[in-house]
Amino acid sequence: MPPSPPPPPATTGAVIKKLSPGTAGTRRLLERYGAALVCVRYREIRTPDGTRRRLTTVELVVDERPAKPREAWLRIAYDETELRRAIRQAGGAWDSARHLWRAPVRAIKQLRLEDRVVENT
Incomplete structure (x- = not known):
């Protein structure tokens, strides 16, 4: 080389x-x-x-576009304890006011939870 x-x-x-x-x-x-x-x-x-x-x-500046969100909101049921533990270990946090989990997008993708993401919150 x-x-x-x-x-x-x-x-x-x-x-x-x-x-x-x-x-x-x-x-x-x-x-x-x-x-x-x-x-x-x-x-x-x-x-x-x-x-x-x-x-x-x-x-x-040669390009400008909207930034992709780094975090998203998702719904995890109370009885899904293993999933809640996994999302917490990946940096997620429970928001008691919204009754939703906030987590990094990369963690959501890694755990394959895209179908649980809540839009417009």
């Missing part, structure tokens, strides 16, 4: 300045990238011949 190439210069070197959009030093980039611009970073690197170079890097 050939050795992996070195990282690109923009990921090496010290960040000497980090600026928010709209501040001095970012206006030209804000005009170019608009609302997608998150921040501008100035980095200083040393080239192989020993000279110092300043790099301007930008962080952009």
Whole structure:
């Protein structure tokens, strides 16, 4: 297997300045990238011949979508003690006000309890 190439210069070197959009030093980039611009970073690197170079890097939003829920509500009957114990060990908790269990989605999938998830609570 050939050795992996070195990282690109923009990921090496010290960040000497980090600026928010709209501040001095970012206006030209804000005009170019608009609302997608998150921040501008100035980095200083040393080239192989020993000279110092300043790099301007930008962080952009390239995609935005709703976040998937990390937890869900599910119904487990009182007499299903083994299942309740399993969901509790997986990080679930009983909510007495709603009379439902709140558990991480990954645990629900792992225990194959998707059919017990309660929508719109």
